[in-house]
Amino acid sequence: MSILIGITGAIGSGKSTAAELLCQQEPSHVRYESGELIAELAEDFNRALSGELAFETSRSDIELTNQALIWFIESISEKLHIETTWNQVAITKRLTESRPELFQKLFAYLRIVKSQPALLDARITHENKEQYRPLLQWLGGYLVARLSGTVWYDELLRRIDMHDSDKSLVIIGGVRYPTDADVIRTHGGIILSIKRSSHQSDTNDVTEASRHLVTPDITLQNNGSLEALSLTIENLWNDIAAGNPAKTYRGE
Numbered sequence: 001m002s003i004l005i006g007i008t009g010a011i012g013s014g015k016s017t018a019a020e021l022l023c024q025q026e027p028s029h030v031r032y033e034s035g036e037l038i039a040e041l042a043e044d045f046n047r048a049l050s051g052e053l054a055f056e057t058s059r060s061d062i063e064l065t066n067q068a069l070i071w072f073i074e075s076i077s078e079k080l081h082i083e084t085t086w087n088q089v090a091i092t093k094r095l096t097e098s099r100p101e102l103f104q105k106l107f108a109y110l111r112i113v114k115s116q117p118a119l120l121d122a123r124i125t126h127e128n129k130e131q132y133r134p135l136l137q138w139l140g141g142y143l144v145a146r147l148s149g150t151v152w153y154d155e156l157l158r159r160i161d162m163h164d165s166d167k168s169l170v171i172i173g174g175v176r177y178p179t180d181a182d183v184i185r186t187h188g189g190i191i192l193s194i195k196r197s198s199h200q201s202d203t204n205d206v207t208e209a210s211r212h213l214v215t216p217d218i219t220l221q222n223n224g225s226l227e228a229l230s231l232t233i234e235n236l237w238n239d240i241a242a243g244n245p246a247k248t249y250r251g252e
Contacts, residue, residue: 002167003240004160004189008175008214013196014222014229019171021233026169032160034152034174037079038140039124042132044075045139049113050120061110062091080155082147089146102145105138140176149179157187177210190217190240197223218245224252 005022009015023029048071049064058064069089076084096103112134113119124132143151153172160170172189175181181191193216220236222229232251239245 002165002170004170004172004184004187005240006172006175006181006184006189006191007194008181008191008211008216009194010196010208010211013194015173015194017226017229018192018194018220018222018233019173021230022169022171022237025234025237028166028168029171030160030164030167030169031171031173032156034140034156034172034176034180035129035136037152037156038136039129039132040079041072041075041143042135042139043124044079045072045135046113046120048072048075050117053114053117053120061107062093062096064110065106066090076143076147080143080151081158082151082154084147089143099145102142103138105134106142109134109138144177144179149177150183153180153183157183160187175211175214176208178213178215181214190245192216192236193219194222195219196221217247219248221248221250221252223250228252 003026007015007019009018019031023031045068048068051071052058052064052067058067066086069091070086073084073086073089076082076089091103109132112131119131122128124136129136140152148154156172160172164170170189172184175184175191184191191214193214218236220232222232229251232249236245236249
């Protein structure tokens, strides 16, 4: 039976390092990142956006985005396995005024790609994802707000059930919403929160705004060295495997 662990924590807290160290503890493992799924959809959105920019028929950023969303609906259905309509995701001026936090990153990204259109044709990778962070932040939060609070994690767990149910350890990184945690717990998982006192949160990122509302099962204080974190992760994994983890661990 798999041990399912969802990892949450602010940007810069050490989530990815903790996930890597956990994977080293168990040879039969698989690791998923919600950001990788968002990037898959973001590449499709870029392709739709590139086509609309080439036509140069839009009169505003709202109209440009809505034109791209017409083609993007198919990607949502194909990759997230959720049926939706253009009306469910279309942007209105009233919506941008009532929920400006949902669109700051989108409009910032549109300014970038209008001056650097080559970005629309590139794959989004770990190495270049910082260039696409505004798009990833917007898309990640926007589909949660407009379609379903569990839209990303429903698909992640569907993929795990189909392809990796035989693994001893399954890690999902990037837990940002209480609904993410609920989906993981429904599948018998636990939530591990990584905290680092020196981190800086992005207060303009809608996907970060609810992270503090995620209630963890285990908290790891990551304020020390990599060696200290490694030893702490080893102890943590041994306790989880034994079925008796503590509530708090300190990698200091």
